Amino acid sequence: MSSPIGKDLLGLEPLSADQIRLILDTAEPFKEISERAIKKVPALRGQTIVNLFFEASTRTRISFEFAEKRLSADTVNVATQGSSVVKGETLVDTARNLEAMRIDMVVIRHGASGAARFLAERIESNVINAGDGTHEHPTQGLLDLLTLRDRFGTFEGLRVCICGDVLHSRVARSNIWGLRKLGADVAVCGPKSLLPSAIGEFGVTVFRRIEEAIEWAQALNVLRLQLERMTAGYIPSLREYNRVFGVTRERLERAPGDIVIMHPGPMNRGVEIDSDVADGPHSVILDQVTNGVAVRMAVLYLLAGGRPELAEAAKGGGER
Amino acid sequence: MPNATTTLLDAKGLDRTLRRMADEITELNDGSDNLIIVGIQRRGVQLAARLGALIGASEHAEVPRGSLDITLYRDDLQTVGPRPVVGPTDLPWDLEGKCVVIVDDVLYTGRTVRAALDELADFGRPARIALAVLIDRGGRELPIHPDVVGKKVTVAAGDRVDVMVAELDGKDGVTVVRAKGDA
Numbered sequence: 001m002s003s004p005i006g007k008d009l010l011g012l013e014p015l016s017a018d019q020i021r022l023i024l025d026t027a028e029p030f031k032e033i034s035e036r037a038i039k040k041v042p043a044l045r046g047q048t049i050v051n052l053f054f055e056a057s058t059r060t061r062i063s064f065e066f067a068e069k070r071l072s073a074d075t076v077n078v079a080t081q082g083s084s085v086v087k088g089e090t091l092v093d094t095a096r097n098l099e100a101m102r103i104d105m106v107v108i109r110h111g112a113s114g115a116a117r118f119l120a121e122r123i124e125s126n127v128i129n130a131g132d133g134t135h136e137h138p139t140q141g142l143l144d145l146l147t148l149r150d151r152f153g154t155f156e157g158l159r160v161c162i163c164g165d166v167l168h169s170r171v172a173r174s175n176i177w178g179l180r181k182l183g184a185d186v187a188v189c190g191p192k193s194l195l196p197s198a199i200g201e202f203g204v205t206v207f208r209r210i211e212e213a214i215e216w217a218q219a220l221n222v223l224r225l226q227l228e229r230m231t232a233g234y235i236p237s238l239r240e241y242n243r244v245f246g247v248t249r250e251r252l253e254r255a256p257g258d259i260v261i262m263h264p265g266p267m268n269r270g271v272e273i274d275s276d277v278a279d280g281p282h283s284v285i286l287d288q289v290t291n292g293v294a295v296r297m298a299v300l301y302l303l304a305g306g307r308p309e310l311a312e313a314a315k316g317g318g319e320r
Numbered sequence: 321m322p323n324a325t326t327t328l329l330d331a332k333g334l335d336r337t338l339r340r341m342a343d344e345i346t347e348l349n350d351g352s353d354n355l356i357i358v359g360i361q362r363r364g365v366q367l368a369a370r371l372g373a374l375i376g377a378s379e380h381a382e383v384p385r386g387s388l389d390i391t392l393y394r395d396d397l398q399t400v401g402p403r404p405v406v407g408p409t410d411l412p413w414d415l416e417g418k419c420v421v422i423v424d425d426v427l428y429t430g431r432t433v434r435a436a437l438d439e440l441a442d443f444g445r446p447a448r449i450a451l452a453v454l455i456d457r458g459g460r461e462l463p464i465h466p467d468v469v470g471k472k473v474t475v476a477a478g479d480r481v482d483v484m485v486a487e488l489d490g491k492d493g494v495t496v497v498r499a500k501g502d503a
């Protein structure tokens with residue numbers, strides 16, 4: 001556990017404000033690497049990383065893969081389709097088998113909350129949570145934080161409202177933890193059926209109307225309405241949702257000040273966010289994607305350094 | 321008496337040394353054409369800026385400068401652990417056909433310079449790369465040799481050579497901190 005952020009990255013809840021700031025600071029120089037002609041540094045040469053995705057993902061998986069490759073790690077992608085998981089192999093068996101092939105890190109996405117921690121407690125390799133159920137998605141939270149810091153410079157007193165399906169959103173949880181630790185004012189806005197009943201315990205303000213949220217916030221993080229979950233009758237219809245909670249240009253035009261619009265993707269255009277907002281001047285959605293690679297590089301880099309006994313022996317042995 | 325500190329160069333001495341180094345770099349390169357001065361984070365960057373300014377003043381030309389953070393090219397990530405903060409690399413120049421002078425504060429094992437050479441190679445293919453260091457303290461672990469040296473000094477392995485620059489440390493100077501008083 002000697003890496004400055006611990007053995008694993010399971011969520012933002014267990015991290016201190018200083019650890020979160022360290023990741024964001026480390027991400028800064030990594031932005032430049034992606035702008036080079038040769039987008040690669042040898043920092044993780046010889047490290048093997050397995051991307052273990054039990055749930056569909058395009059953006060996050062590709063972002064992790066770019067981050068790994070730009071640090072010169074060797075990567076293997078395991079998707080559940082076509083793996084022994086469909087034959088009923090358990091999560092731990094899959095990971096132990098991978099570990100027996102001498103890997104160094106596992107990036108895991110899983111539909112069950114707590115899957116990443118479960119794995120981290122059972123294997124030696126560093127584990128990075130790439131989304132577990134409705135629990136946390138820490139690298140998404142971190143890239144949202146980095147994007148906000150790029151825009152506003154500081155979190156102290158920054159007013160951020162998370163809009164939409166907070167109930168099912170691991171992105172919302174990671175954002176709330178991270179933003180609150182760094183001193184931001186956090187609010188949520190959405191239909192009552194899509195807010196956790198215990199939302200008060202998160203220490204956030206609750207807006208029932210999107211107009212109020214827009215009037216209050218300096219940044220809106222618009223969550224994806226998880227259509228696959230909507231069969232359970234959380235909302236009357238998509239059209240109704242857009243009419244009442246959609247972030248539209250007309251609504252933003254009534255914002256008292258400048259407002260930044262974020263979305264973790266993939267977007268349902270015309271449902272939670274309108275196209276002319278997503279592609280408009282307030283949107284930093286593509287900056288989020290760019291920052292995602294830098295933040296993941298920072299996390300991989302920081303976790304890779306932690307070999308306690310060697311670090312102790314080499315202490316103070318830098319070049320001077 | 322542990323931690324005896326002796327001054328190697330004071331502010332004036334550092335300034336004199338840099339002037340001589342600037343002249344030697346100009347001579348080595350036969351002027352300032354095609355010259356790019358690249359400082360290694362951290363103190364190398366400030367020294368490179370000063371050398372660039374000195375050369376520019378004497379040659380009446382603008383000398384392009386860059387900075388290099390070699391953290392991600394080190395061979396000891398696994399042993400030393402990640403450096404807390406990785407500094408920026410800033411090399412907005414096409415290196416093709418240029419003479420690049422790498423500037424570092426202290427040359428010791430040579431591993432930093434090895435990493436810097438690797439990193440430069442990822443940015444392009446200069447016609448020539450030279451190495452200028454303020455202090456050569458010996459103790460090389462790699463076959464690396466400086467072209468321009470400010471001051472050579474022999475110190476024991478446990479001793480520390482500290483270069484201070486006004487921009488970061490509030491004053492200019494170089495000191496040697498001896499690990500043991502019996503040196």
